[in-house]
Amino acid sequence: MGSEAKPRTLNICEAAGTQRYRSKAIADKAAVRRSKQLKREMAAYSCASCGGWHLKEI
Numbered sequence: 001m002g003s004e005a006k007p008r009t010l011n012i013c014e015a016a017g018t019q020r021y022r023s024k025a026i027a028d029k030a031a032v033r034r035s036k037q038l039k040r041e042m043a044a045y046s047c048a049s050c051g052g053w054h055l056k057e058i
């Protein structure tokens, strides 16, 4: 008991194949950061498959 070998796993949505955010607020912040990193415009959208939020390029 107690030896969790998993490092910190990201929440990946199988339907979207991308990271899942728990709320729009979190996803929005991530979108801003990603937009700067990628120099592209990213926006948060809600996923019907997992009920979470993902980023997409707009």
Ligand SMILES: [Zn+2]
Pocket (backbone or CB within 6 Å): 013, 014, 015, 016, 020, 047, 048, 049, 050, 051, 052, 053, 054
């Ligand atoms: Zn999803």
